[in-house]
Amino acid sequence: MELGPYILLASLEGAVTAAVLALTAVGLSLVFGVMRVVNIAHGEFFMLGAVIAWFVAQTVGGHPALGFVAALVIAPLVVGAIAAAADMTILKRIDYDPERTIVATIGLLYIIQQLTLMTYGPEARPVEAPFNQRLAIPWFEWGEEGFEFYFPWGLSTTTYKLAVIGAAGVVLVGVWLMMARTRIGLLMRATQADRDMALAFGIPVERVYALVFGIGAALAALAAVLIVPIQQAHYLMGADPLLLSFIVVIIGGLGSLPGTVVAAIFIGLSDGIISVFFSPTLAKILATLLVGLVLVFRPQGLFGTRAA
Amino acid sequence: MLELDAVNAGYGRAQVLRDLSLKVEAGEILCLLGRNGAGKTTTMQAIMGLLPLMSGRVVLDGTEVSRLPPHEVPRHGIGYIPQGRRLFSGLTVAQNLEIGLRVRGSGKDVLEEVLDLFPRLRERMDQKAQTLSGGEQQMLATARALCLRPKALLLDEPTEGLQPSMIEAIRQVIVKMRAAGVAILLVEQRVDAVLSVADRVAFIENGRNGDVMPAEALRQDHSIVDRYVGV
Numbered sequence: 006m007e008l009g010p011y012i013l014l015a016s017l018e019g020a021v022t023a024a025v026l027a028l029t030a031v032g033l034s035l036v037f038g039v040m041r042v043v044n045i046a047h048g049e050f051f052m053l054g055a056v057i058a059w060f061v062a063q064t065v066g067g068h069p070a071l072g073f074v075a076a077l078v079i080a081p082l083v084v085g086a087i088a089a090a091a092d093m094t095i096l097k098r099i100d101y102d103p104e105r106t107i108v109a110t111i112g113l114l115y116i117i118q119q120l121t122l123m124t125y126g127p128e129a130r131p132v133e134a135p136f137n138q139r140l141a142i143p144w145f146e147w148g149e150e151g152f153e154f155y156f157p158w159g160l161s162t163t164t165y166k167l168a169v170i171g172a173a174g175v176v177l178v179g180v181w182l183m184m185a186r187t188r189i190g191l192l193m194r195a196t197q198a199d200r201d202m203a204l205a206f207g208i209p210v211e212r213v214y215a216l217v218f219g220i221g222a223a224l225a226a227l228a229a230v231l232i233v234p235i236q237q238a239h240y241l242m243g244a245d246p247l248l249l250s251f252i253v254v255i256i257g258g259l260g261s262l263p264g265t266v267v268a269a270i271f272i273g274l275s276d277g278i279i280s281v282f283f284s285p286t287l288a289k290i291l292a293t294l295l296v297g298l299v300l301v302f303r304p305q306g307l308f309g310t311r312a313a
Numbered sequence: 314m315l316e317l318d319a320v321n322a323g324y325g326r327a328q329v330l331r332d333l334s335l336k337v338e339a340g341e342i343l344c345l346l347g348r349n350g351a352g353k354t355t356t357m358q359a360i361m362g363l364l365p366l367m368s369g370r371v372v373l374d375g376t377e378v379s380r381l382p383p384h385e386v387p388r389h390g391i392g393y394i395p396q397g398r399r400l401f402s403g404l405t406v407a408q409n410l411e412i413g414l415r416v417r418g419s420g421k422d423v424l425e426e427v428l429d430l431f432p433r434l435r436e437r438m439d440q441k442a443q444t445l446s447g448g449e450q451q452m453l454a455t456a457r458a459l460c461l462r463p464k465a466l467l468l469d470e471p472t473e474g475l476q477p478s479m480i481e482a483i484r485q486v487i488v489k490m491r492a493a494g495v496a497i498l499l500v501e502q503r504v505d506a507v508l509s510v511a512d513r514v515a516f517i518e519n520g521r522n523g524d525v526m527p528a529e530a531l532r533q534d535h536s537i538v539d540r541y542v543g544v
């Protein structure tokens with residue numbers, strides 16, 4: 006048996022994980038970077054995105070693509086609005102105190118989770134992909150006639166998985182453009198640099214915070230909508246993305262968006278490859294070990310700056 | 314123009330300012346003098362609304378700015394040049410100035426005027442703020458505050474760590490602003506630098522008002538300064 010095609014397959018699976026992880030982790034990183042708070046409920050915003058996607062797809066009916074596109078728009082908006090409301094009613098009241106915010110978002114985590122269990126129920130439900138053609142994975146070998154392609158038996162991916170990777174790339178570029186090129190991105194970066202000076206120069210920091218918290222949650226929800234045709238929606242599905250996002254954000258450097266994306270690709274790909282050849286548990290063990298090593302030897306993260 | 318009326322303020326439960334009152338007229342430089350830890354920076358933060366007042370009021374040009382949310386205080390025309398510069402790091406010179414311009418919707422003409430005061434910044438518009446030299450950073454902090462066309466200007470130790478030529482440049486800008494009718498509250502450790510520009514001097518001691526007197530009186534009798542500020 007040749008190893009090459011299997012590594013390619015594992016890398017593709019890993020790239021899907023990486024794409025979804027990058028979106029989720031960038032949301033967490035944005036919130037930490039600008040607001041200096043840790044959002045433990047981030048995984049629940051992810052889960053809400055998937056569950057809302059299921060509701061929307063059910064309601065819309067018709068061709069699967071219709072429901073899916075509707076979910077792609079509605080779920081992030083609804084989740085973003087819920088998060089912004091949570092920011093204004095809870096986090097603002099406790100003055101974004103770091104420790105109290107952790108406790109408050111743990112509370113939020115259980116509230117969201119249990120409300121979902123009560124309304125949506127304990128079942129795992131799929132959302133149909135808008136398109137899902139099977140694509141055989143090509144490989145090559147040196148035969149008698151030199152270089153030639155063939156399709157190893159039984160190895161395939163789908164068009165939808167490739168689309169997820171592409172969509173995540175587009176959204177990430179969008180986030181980067183927002184931060185680097187727009188007025189609101191400028192206000193966010195100024196608030197991140199110095200909250201008090203932002204206030205002293207007329208920036209409505211409270212509104213910036215609500216917006217950032219909303220955008221962070223909306224990114225998680227968007228990631229979930231993309232993955233739900235592959236993974237199914239379930240009320241406990243938020244735990245893994247939360248853990249992996251934390252791993253990625255710490256390795257990438259707290260609050261550094263490029264670092265977060267690079268770390269997501271690294272963790273996603275290695276998770277895919279290790280899961281295929283060994284076991285998913287080993288992949289998580291190694292990732293967590295890596296976080297430990299980073300925290301000991303490079304606490305600012307691989308791409309963070311010390312004085313961030 | 315800018316008036317503090319019996320202000321009590323502090324950090325959490327630790328009170329720093331006690332019944333502090335000050336008054337700066339338009340076109341006047343009032344210098345606030347006091348020892349380290351007397352509460353000079355705290356006074357400026359209280360004016361900007363960055364510290365909640367326990368009691369008292371801050372009034373600018375007839376508006377009680379201490380009743381406003383903090384981000385609206387600068388929109389009424391208070392420019393703040395904080396101790397330690399506190400530029401928006403990660404942002405370029407141009408972006409730092411843009412944030413200053415946006416506060417009161419100043420146009421390109423204001424930016425040009427400000428850049429004429431600090432030509433060095435014009436050559437460095439695309440440089441990140443944190444990579445500027447100390448003197449350039451102070452210029453940028455000053456320029457950022459001038460971009461909002463302030464009615465009142467708060468300067469907290471603007472010459473800290475600067476060489477004499479740079480101190481002179483900052484001094485000239487302050488004098489120009491006074492001539493333009495801006496009310497200026499200046500905190501400065503270098504008493505000699507202060508006495509050459511100040512119109513009046515107010516002493517602050519443990520967060521309380523000390524004497525207020527014309528700078529002229531101090532120029533003649535230096536011993537008063539030594540009593541308040543020590544050596």
Ligand SMILES: Nc1ncnc2c1ncn2[C@@H]1O[C@H](COP(=O)(O)OP(=O)(O)OP(=O)(O)O)[C@@H](O)[C@H]1O
Nearest residue numbers: 324327329347348349350351352353354355356396
């Ligand atoms: N964030 C803070 N939390 C608690 N106490 C503070 C804080 N900032 C300042 N203080 C205290 O308030 C008092 C006044 O400080 P402030 O910075 O206003 O002094 P200052 O007159 O500006 O001194 P300096 O000349 O050293 O700049 C000091 O006793 C200081 O320890």
Ligand SMILES: [Mg+2]
Nearest residue numbers: 353354355396
């Ligand atoms: Mg001070």
